Each structure stands twice: as structure tokens, then as C-alpha cells.
Amino acid sequence: MASWLFYILGTVAVVATAMAVTRRNPVHAVIYLVNSFFALALIFYLLGAPLVAAWEVIIYAGAIMVLFLFIIMMLELSPGEEADRQGPGPLQWLPVLLLGGVLLVCILLLLQLDPASGQELPRWYASPRDFGYALFHKYALAVEVVSFQLLFAAVGAFYVGRAASRKEQPGGEQ
Amino acid sequence: MIVPFQHLLILASLLFLLGLMAVLVRRNLIMILIGVEVMLNAAGLVLVGASALWQQLDGQVIVIFLMALTSAEVSISLAMVVYLNRRKKTIDIRAFDELRG
Amino acid sequence: MDSRLLFLLILLPLAGGVVNACVGCRLPRKLVAPLAIGTVLGSFILSLSCWSLAAGSGTQVTLFPWLSSAGLQADIGLLFDPLSASMCLMVTGVASLIHIYAAGYMAHDENPARFFALLNLFVFAMLCIILADNLLLLFLGWEGVGFCSYGLIGFWYEKPENALAGRKAFIVTRIGDLFFTIALLWLFSLFGTVEITAINQRVLELDPGVITPLVLLLLGGACGKSAQMPLMTWLPDAMAGPTPVSALIHAATMVTAGVYLLCRMFPLVSLSATGMAVIACVGAFTALYAASCAVAQREIKRVLAYSTMSQIGYMFLAVGVGSVTAAINHLLVHAFFKALLFMGAGALIHLAGDENDIYKMGGLRKKNPLLFGLFLVGILCLAGAPFSGGFFSKDAILLAAFSRGDGLAACLWGVGVFTAGLTSFYSFRLLYLVFFGEYRGEHAGHKLSPLLIWTLPPLALLGLFGGLLNLPHLYGGHEMLSHWLGSPSTTEPPFVTEIGLLVLMSLFFIAGWLPAHLLYRNFTGEKDAPWRRFLLQGWRFDALYEQLILRPYRFIAQFCWIAGDRGLIDGVVEGIGRTMLHWGGYIRLLATGQISFYLQGFAWGLLLMLGWLLLKAAV
Numbered sequence: 001m002a003s004w005l006f007y008i009l010g011t012v013a014v015v016a017t018a019m020a021v022t023r024r025n026p027v028h029a030v031i032y033l034v035n036s037f038f039a040l041a042l043i044f045y046l047l048g049a050p051l052v053a054a055w056e057v058i059i060y061a062g063a064i065m066v067l068f069l070f071i072i073m074m075l076e077l078s079p080g081e082e083a084d085r086q087g088p089g090p091l092q093w094l095p096v097l098l099l100g101g102v103l104l105v106c107i108l109l110l111l112q113l114d115p116a117s118g119q120e121l122p123r124w125y126a127s128p129r130d131f132g133y134a135l136f137h138k139y140a141l142a143v144e145v146v147s148f149q150l151l152f153a154a155v156g157a158f159y160v161g162r163a164a165s166r167k168e169q170p171g172g173e174q
Numbered sequence: 175m176i177v178p179f180q181h182l183l184i185l186a187s188l189l190f191l192l193g194l195m196a197v198l199v200r201r202n203l204i205m206i207l208i209g210v211e212v213m214l215n216a217a218g219l220v221l222v223g224a225s226a227l228w229q230q231l232d233g234q235v236i237v238i239f240l241m242a243l244t245s246a247e248v249s250i251s252l253a254m255v256v257y258l259n260r261r262k263k264t265i266d267i268r269a270f271d272e273l274r275g
Numbered sequence: 276m277d278s279r280l281l282f283l284l285i286l287l288p289l290a291g292g293v294v295n296a297c298v299g300c301r302l303p304r305k306l307v308a309p310l311a312i313g314t315v316l317g318s319f320i321l322s323l324s325c326w327s328l329a330a331g332s333g334t335q336v337t338l339f340p341w342l343s344s345a346g347l348q349a350d351i352g353l354l355f356d357p358l359s360a361s362m363c364l365m366v367t368g369v370a371s372l373i374h375i376y377a378a379g380y381m382a383h384d385e386n387p388a389r390f391f392a393l394l395n396l397f398v399f400a401m402l403c404i405i406l407a408d409n410l411l412l413l414f415l416g417w418e419g420v421g422f423c424s425y426g427l428i429g430f431w432y433e434k435p436e437n438a439l440a441g442r443k444a445f446i447v448t449r450i451g452d453l454f455f456t457i458a459l460l461w462l463f464s465l466f467g468t469v470e471i472t473a474i475n476q477r478v479l480e481l482d483p484g485v486i487t488p489l490v491l492l493l494l495g496g497a498c499g500k501s502a503q504m505p506l507m508t509w510l511p512d513a514m515a516g517p518t519p520v521s522a523l524i525h526a527a528t529m530v531t532a533g534v535y536l537l538c539r540m541f542p543l544v545s546l547s548a549t550g551m552a553v554i555a556c557v558g559a560f561t562a563l564y565a566a567s568c569a570v571a572q573r574e575i576k577r578v579l580a581y582s583t584m585s586q587i588g589y590m591f592l593a594v595g596v597g598s599v600t601a602a603i604n605h606l607l608v609h610a611f612f613k614a615l616l617f618m619g620a621g622a623l624i625h626l627a628g629d630e631n632d633i634y635k636m637g638g639l640r641k642k643n644p645l646l647f648g649l650f651l652v653g654i655l656c657l658a659g660a661p662f663s664g665g666f667f668s669k670d671a672i673l674l675a676a677f678s679r680g681d682g683l684a685a686c687l688w689g690v691g692v693f694t695a696g697l698t699s700f701y702s703f704r705l706l707y708l709v710f711f712g713e714y715r716g717e718h719a720g721h722k723l724s725p726l727l728i729w730t731l732p733p734l735a736l737l738g739l740f741g742g743l744l745n746l747p748h749l750y751g752g753h754e755m756l757s758h759w760l761g762s763p764s765t766t767e768p769p770f771v772t773e774i775g776l777l778v779l780m781s782l783f784f785i786a787g788w789l790p791a792h793l794l795y796r797n798f799t800g801e802k803d804a805p806w807r808r809f810l811l812q813g814w815r816f817d818a819l820y821e822q823l824i825l826r827p828y829r830f831i832a833q834f835c836w837i838a839g840d841r842g843l844i845d846g847v848v849e850g851i852g853r854t855m856l857h858w859g860g861y862i863r864l865l866a867t868g869q870i871s872f873y874l875q876g877f878a879w880g881l882l883l884m885l886g887w888l889l890l891k892a893a894v
Contacts, residue, residue, distance in 0.1 A: 017189055
């Protein structure tokens with residue numbers, strides 16, 4: 001039963017990602033991507049990571065994709081001026097598809113050659129309690145460092161995206 | 175027993191390659207960043223699968239860090255997209271070719 | 276006298292030259308010339324006082340080892356034997372007089388320090404040639420005189436023709452030096468030593484086949500320095516230098532270095548009959564050539580230059596017929612009267628207002644009778660007037676040639692006699708054109724400094740009574756020079772031969788004088804004729820060398836420059852540069868600035884890594 005679920009969810013994820021990647025309208029792409037993330041979250045639950053699944057939805061689909069939507073709307077691209085008006089044509093897609101195909105073949109071959117990859121994934125379940133324990137005991141330092149990193153990112157984003165300084169205005173500073 | 179690990183890896187590589195193609199082909203900066211997101215997700219999938227295979231929590235912990243860092247990275251890169259749009263009035267990637275030799 | 280004092284002979288002029296070269300321009304004018312004169316005079320007095328050291332087989336002293344490696348041992352050493360002592364005395368004596376003369380001649384020049392430095396260095400190099408006990412030190416002096424001669428001929432280098440004359444002299448003598456170098460190296464490889472006495476003692480060990488080439492190579496070197504055919508084109512042009520230079524270098528010293536070399540290596544040279552014959556032929560033919568050219572010359576110093584060439588031809592002839600004594604005898608006497616003539620010519624040029632052309636002189640006898648008298652002595656010696664010094668020395672040479680007996684020597688004797696007649700003719704032509712008749716020039720003369728006149732009488736006396744040096748038994752003499760040089764004449768030529776030759780020489784002397792007297796006593800002007808122009812241009816040897824050697828050389832040089840240097844080398848070097856730039860232009864196309872292009876690079880790299888992993892796994 002679980003394996004059937006896995007394959008269905010996998011198909012959904014792939015199709016949704018493919019749609020997201022090929023849309024002309026970025027908002028449509030974001031919606032499709034959220035769909036894909038939902039499927040992935042369910043796959044994570046199947047693999048025994050319920051906490052990770054929750055976070056996938058909360059952080060990835062809930063925060064990051066929403067941020068994308070905010071920025072898309074903020075950029076105020078007029079409909080006529082939208083980048084990718086035509087979208088890349090088949091002339092652009094074909095070489096990249098070819099490259100992707102070759103890479104896929106290489107990866108498949110590598111998987112075939114590796115004897116250890118045929119193992120079946122066991123059923124298991126990582127309880128939040130165990131997860132929390134591991135996170136705040138074994139990886140406590142990493143948690144602190146990541147929190148610093150989020151601070152830097154916030155400061156950086158604030159600085160990069162600040163309003164245009166008065167120097168750029170024609171009036172000039174008095 | 176769910177699925178062979180191989181199948182998980184195939185799924186992850188498919189997602190990764192789709193993200194890679196998005197990065198290579200799309201001209202809109204936002205779409206390129208979306209491709210990056212897809213690739214990061216695929217990596218996370220592999221990590222979770224590996225932690226399931228070996229029944230250890232480390233993979234999942236790494237995934238949480240990955241998500242944290244991804245969110246930080248996305249915020250900065252979208253701030254940069256805003257800035258670039260202010261500079262060139264467009265987010266077509268072909269407009270940013272000052273490094274041309 | 277202590278034999279170590281011999282080193283002062285060469286070190287004194289060297290010191291004078293170095294001091295003048297380094298600080299001479301800072302010294303007061305009045306100090307430069309006396310310093311130079313003093314050093315050479317010191318050498319002269321020293322060679323006089325050390326005279327006794329030279330008797331017999333001489334004295335050999337070594338200052339310090341100079342080169343010593345790989346079997347070569349060359350020291351700074353001097354050999355003071357009869358031959359070198361006589362030459363040394365002559366060189367230092369004549370050089371002292373010429374230095375004093377030069378002090379007067381160059382009194383108004385702007386660069387006395389450079390002049391006297393070069394002059395002193397020249398004396399040092401010449402004494403190195405004379406006194407060296409090994410060929411390498413001799414070669415050092417050989418090159419030294421060449422360089423100093425170049426520096427002195429081109430002394431007034433602001434005029435291009437003077438610099439060109441200096442360069443021509445240096446290059447032509449250099450060709451001779453090349454032959455000498457080969458001979459030197461060959462001798463070293465044969466004997467393992469470059470010491471002259473050692474080589475001379477061991478010449479009999481040599482394989483007969485190598486002797487003739489060696490002698491011819493030595494002859495080549497000697498021809499270069501002594502301006503014999505075919506390396507003689509530089510001497511007439513060398514008259515562009517100041518007159519003291521011509522007197523010292525091109526009359527008494529450097530041009531006699533070739534004769535000295537052959538006499539020094541005489542044990543080697545005399546072993547090859549072919550070599551000796553070639554030497555004699557070169558000498559005789561050059562004598563004839565130079566005398567014929569002197570007949571048509573217009574510049575006073577050029578007449579004397581060709582005359583020098585001719586007289587040195589006589590010396591070569593003497594060596595070629597086997598008589599070192601006759602050669603050295605003529606060398607010494609010739610040095611005296613030729614230096615006298617050159618110095619007198621300098622005074623005459625001064626007197627005629629810096630005019631060189633004898634057609635524009637004339638009647639100078641009345642202007643300065645003393646100079647006329649002194650010059651007359653020189654001319655008489657040159658022409659071989661009976662019982663003057665020049666007569667005895669020339670007669671000795673021709674006697675040696677005649678008494679040798681074989682056919683070639685007899686031919687050369689004939690050439691020598693005819694040349695003596697020509698010599699008489701052109702000498703008196705010179706005398707009459709300059710001193711007799713009316714003054715044909717336009718300039719007013721300058722006053723002569725006493726230094727220019729009073730250095731001449733000693734030379735005149737030496738020239739006039741030079742015959743006493745080697746007076747033959749016929750006249751009651753004891754042939755002092757032959758005994759001194761260690762080769763007394765063993766057989767007495769028949770009385771009839773000697774008297775006959777005496778009469779013949781006197782006849783030729785008069786046969787030369789008479790036409791000159793008739794043609795030039797009252798000179799009105801000369802017609803230009805093709806034969807005259809041919810002789811004036813030295814049988815057009817300059818033009819011949821230009822066609823034969825210089826033009827192909829210039830062509831090759833041009834070719835090497837345009838095709839080799841510019842075409843090939845620059846082409847390769849610049850070509851590589853241009854190719855690199857060109858390819859760089861292509862590589863530049865990779866830097867498109869398009870971000871998607873760079874990202875594709877990532878993808879291709881990923882492909883490469885995967886491919887490599889596959890290959891590793893598959894193998």
C-alpha cells in the first residue's frame with residue numbers, strides 16, 4: 001500500500017514540477033510548485049519523517065513561496081512588459097533537454113552499477129521527541145549558528161533591498 | 175518495506191534535473207530562483223531517504239538546517255532581484271551582461 | 276745592472292699612458308706632455324744602461340705568471356737579447372724624439388691628454404712585442420699597437436674621413452692578425468708551449484709538411500702589420516692622423532713589427548724554402564708597387580707612406596733571402612731617416628700654412644734653410660746616395676740577394692735594383708717640388724716652434740752615419756751589427772762583385788736623380804694622364820677590394836639583416852605574439868557575459884564528473 005502511495009505521490013511531484021518550470025506566468029509557476037511541495041511532504045511522512053513533512057509545508061510552501069509571491073507582485077511587471085513574453089522556444093529547450101537526458105542516463109547507469117542501492121527502504125517512524133532530543137543535544141551548536149545566519153540574512157536582505165539612497169535622486173543632498 | 179532506495183534516488187534525480195533545466199533555460203530571474211528551490215528540495219529528499227535507509231536521525235536534522243538556510247538565501251536573493259529591477263527596469267537575465275569580455 | 280730593472284722598460288710607458296688616460300684631462304696642460312716624454316726617455320736611458328745584459332744569448336726575466344692552465348704556461352716575461360735590445364734602443368730613442376716633437380706639434384690641440392696617453396700606450400705595446408719572451412705576450416703587444424694605431428689615426432675623429440681611415444687600418448691589420456692567431460695556436464698545439472726560445476730550439480722536430488703553412492700564416496700576420504701586399508691598402512689612408520703619429524707608427528715602429536716577427540721566428544721561417552721564396556717575392560713586389568705609386572702622389576705624407584711601404588718591402592726581401600742582419604740593419608737606418616722625413620714633412624706642412632699638396636708648395640728652401648738641410652739628408656738616405664746610411668743598408672740587402680745564386684733571387688735582385696732607381700726618382704721629385712722653384716701656394720706660412728726643428732738633427736746624424744753600424748770589410752769596417760746579432764758573415768763575396776754592385780747602385784742613383792732634376796727643378800704644372808691617375812690611386816687596389824670583398828660582404832650583411840633578423844627572427848618572435856593575441860581573441864568569445872551560459876558550464880562540469888565516475892565504475 002505504502003509503495004503505491006509513494007509512486008502516485010512521486011508522479012504528482014514530477015508532473016507538478018514540470019508544469020511549474022514551463023509556465024509563462026510566474027504566479028502560476030509558484031502555485032504549481034506549492035502543489036509539488038505538498039506531494040513531497042507526504043513522501044517525507046511516508047519515509048518516517050513527520051516533523052520534516054510539517055516543516056516542508058510550513059517553511060517551504062508557507063513562507064518561501066509566499067515570499068516569492070510577494071516579490072512577484074511587488075515588482076509590478078506590466079503585462080505587456082513581462083519577461084519571458086514568448087517564453088523560451090523549443091530552440092532553447094532542446095539542447096537543455098538533451099543535456100538533462102544524458103545526465104539522467106548517467107545517473108541511472110551509476111545507480112545500476114552500485115550494488116547497495118537495491119536495498120528496500122524499511123518502515124520506520126521518527127518521533128518528534130527523538131527528533132528534538134537529537135536536535136538540541138547533538139546539534140545544539142549548529143542550531144545557534146543557524147540562528148546567527150538567519151540574522152545575517154535578515155540584515156543583508158534589509159540592506160540590499162533598501163529604498164534608493166538620496167544620492168540617486170536628481171535633487172541631491174543639501 | 176516501502177520501495178527500493180533506487181526508486182527514491184531516481185525520483186530525486188528527476189526533480190533535480192527539472193530544476194536544473196529551469197535554471198538553464200528560463201530568462202526570468204524569478205523562474206531561475208524557482209529552479210534553484212526545486213533543486214534544493216530534491217537534495218532534501220535524498221537526505222530524508224538516506225536517513226530512512228539507515229534509520230538515523232541525522233539526515234532529517236540536516237534537512238531542517240537546509241530549509242533554514244534556504245529561506246535565508248531566498249530572502250537575500252529576492253531582495254537582490256528587487257534591486258536589480260530598480261537598476262535595469264527589467265528582470266530578463268540577458269540584460270545583465272556587464273561581465274562580457 | 277739588475278736584470279729585474281728590465282721591467283721598467285715596459286712599465287714606465289704603461290704608467291705614463293695610464294696616468295694620462297685617467298687623470299690627464301685634469302692635469303695642467305704643461306704637465307701632460309713632459310710626463311709622457313719623461314717616461315719614454317726613462318725607458319731609453321734604461322735600455323742604454325742595461326745594454327750589457329743583452330750580450331750573447333741575452334737575459335730572460337719573468338715578472339709574474341700570467342696564464343697557467345690546461346698545459347698553457349704564459350708568463351709576463353722579457354727576453355733581452357741582441358735583437359730585441361737593438362730594436363728596443365731604436366724604438367725608445369726615436370719615440371723620445373717624436374714625443375718631444377709632438378709636444379710642439381700638438382701645442383694647440385684640445386685633447387693633449389688623450390693623445391699622449393695613446394702615444395705612451397703605443398710605446399708600451401710596441402715594447403711588449405719586442406721584448407716578449409713568449410708569443411702570447413707578443414700577441415698582446417701586437418693587438419695593442421693595432422688599437423693604439425686606430426686611436427691615433429682617427430685622433431681627429433670629428434672629421435669622418437679620419438675615423439674611416441682609422442677603422443680601415445684596424446680592420447685590414449686585423450685580417451693579418453687572424454693569420455697570426457692561427458699560427459700561434461698551431462704552434463702551441465705542436466709544441467705545447469708558446470715560449471719563443473723553446474719553439475726556436477725545437478723547430479727541427481717538426482714534420483716538414485707543416486712548416487710551410489706555418490711560415491705562410493706568420494707571413495700573413497706580418498703583411499698586415501707591415502702593410503705589404505695584399506694587406507697594404509690602409510697605410511696611405513693612415514696619413515690622416517697627426518704627423519707625430521705617422522712618424523712614430525708608420526715609419527719606425529708598428530710597420531716594422533712584421534719584419535721583427537719574421538726575424539724573431541727566423542729559425543722556424545728559414546726551414547721552409549717555399550716560405551722564404553714567398554716572403555722575398557712579397558717584399559720585392561711590394562717595393563716595386565709602392566715605389567711606382569709614390570711617383571704620382573700629390574700629398575707629401577702619402578709619398579712618404581708609399582716610400583715606407585717600399586722600404587719595408589726591401590726588409591722582407593732581405594729576410595726572404597736569408598739575411599736577418601741586412602733586414603735589421605735597414606730597419607734601424609730606415610727608422611732614423613724616415614722618422615726624420617716625416618717630422619720634417621710635418622714642419623713643412625706647418626710652414627706652408629697647413630697645406631698638404633706638394634704641387635702647391637715650392638721654394639721653401641728660402642723660407643727655412645735649416646729645415647731644407649735636414650730634409651735633404653733624409654732624402655739622400657732614402658734615395659741611397661753613395662756612402663749615406665741608406666746606401667749601405669740597401670746595398671747589403673741587394674748583395675745578399677745577388678750572392679744567393681739561384682734564379683728567383685736574381686730576378687728579385689733585378690726588381691730591387693730597378694726599384695732603387697724609382698726610389699731615387701721620386702725622392703728627388705719630392706725634394707724639388709717642395710723646396711725649389713717659386714712658391715705656388717696661396718697661404719701665408721706659420722712660424723715653426725723650435726721643438727719641431729731641433730729634434731731633427733740627431734736623426735739626421737744617425738741616418739747619415741748609419742752605415743757605420745754594419746760597415747762591410749770592403750771599407751775597412753768590422754760588421755759590428757752582424758757580430759752583435761750572432762750571425763757573422765762566413766764567406767766574403769768576391770771583390771769584383773762588391774765593386775760592381777757599388778758602381779751599379781750609384782749609376783741607378785744618378786739615373787733616378789737626373790730625370791727628376793730635369794722635370795721638377797723648375798716646375799710649372801703637370802698634365803693629367805691615365806697612367807698617372809692609375810698610380811695615384813695605388814693601382815686601384817681599393818676599388819678592387821671594394822668590388823671583390825666589400826660588396827659581397829655588404830650584400831650578405833644586408834641579407835642577414837632584412838631576411839634573417841627582420842624576417843626570420845622578428846617574424847618568429849612577433850609572429851608568436853600575434854598568434855597568441857589572435858587565439859586570445861577567439862577565447863575571448865567564451866566570455867559572453869550571459870549568466871545562463873556560465874550556468875551551463877556548471878551543468879557540463881557535472882556531466883564530466885558523472886562520466887568520470889561511470890568510467891571508473893565500469894573499468
